[in-house]
Amino acid sequence: MGSNSESNLEHEKYMKIALEEAMKAFAKGEVPVGAVIVKEGVILAKAHNQVEEKGSTLFHAEIIAIEEACREVNNKYLDDCVLYVTLEPCTMCSGAIMNSRISRVVYGADEEKTGTAGTVLNLLQFPGFPGFVHIVPNILKEESAKLLKKFFNNMRNNY
Numbered sequence: 001m002g003s004n005s006e007s008n009l010e011h012e013k014y015m016k017i018a019l020e021e022a023m024k025a026f027a028k029g030e031v032p033v034g035a036v037i038v039k040e041g042v043i044l045a046k047a048h049n050q051v052e053e054k055g056s057t058l059f060h061a062e063i064i065a066i067e068e069a070c071r072e073v074n075n076k077y078l079d080d081c082v083l084y085v086t087l088e089p090c091t092m093c094s095g096a097i098m099n100s101r102i103s104r105v106v107y108g109a110d111e112e113k114t115g116t117a118g119t120v121l122n123l124l125q126f127p128g129f130p131g132f133v134h135i136v137p138n139i140l141k142e143e144s145a146k147l148l149k150k151f152f153n154n155m156r157n158n159y
Contacts, residue, residue, distance in 0.1 A: 008139065011106050014038055014084040015140045018108070021048040021061065022086045022147055028053060032147045035061035035085040037069040037078065037102070044081065045069035061085060062093040066100050077101040086144040088115035088137070094123040098131055106136040108144025 014036050021034025025048035037045045045068035050059040062085055069078055082104040083097060088111040097105060105117055105124060116123040117135050124133035 011084070011136060011139045014043075014082070015086070015106065015108060015144075017043070017046060018061075018084045018086050019140060019143055019147070021046050022144070025049040025061070026147060026151055032151050033061045033085065033087045035065040035083060037065050037081050037083050039069075039073075039078070039081045044072045044078075058092070060090065060093050062089055063096055066096050066102070070100065079103065082106060084139075086140075087111055087148065088117045088119055089124075090114045091116050091123065097124065097133060098129060101131060102133060104134040104136065106139050108138070108140050109148060110137070110141070 018034040018036045021036065022032040025034065026032035030049040030052050032049070034048045036043060045065040047061045047064035047068060049061050050064060051057055062083060065083065066078065069081065070076055078100045081102050083102050084106045086108040088107045088109065089097060089105065090111065091114065094116040107117060110119045112119060114120060118137065124135055
């Protein structure tokens with residue numbers, strides 16, 4: 001799944017930035033997911049969930065980051081890019097990841113119900129699909145999971 005050429009310290013550096021984005025979502029009452037896209041050590045995009053703000057289920061952190069990164073490189077493809085995301089991608093986001101040709105996904109917390117990077121199913125490495133996305137799971141997993149748990153506990157307590 002992972003690569004020896006990248007250290008966990010490097011992954012943690014960018015995951016901390018994704019967590020900062022997730023905290024922005026948390027502060028807005030959004031499910032706290034943050035994403036960062038990096039190419040050769042340069043951050044191309046940072047984003048957080050904006051589903052409630054935009055009133056559409058399409059505004060996941062990954063989708064917003066992919067769109068921003070494509071604008072940044074002026075290309076629909078994000079070859080050799082790494083997506084850091086605090087929560088394992090869903091089906092929609094995995095489709096966008098594959099279609100944009102992101103080569104590696106580094107994620108924090110597992111998504112036990114809808115995760116498509118190996119927890120429920122693995123779309124990113126599905127046999128027969130074009131391309132192959134490397135997956136590095138569980139980077140700052142506890143921090144990511146703790147933020148999500150806090151958010152959903154707050155929602156239940158305020159309901």
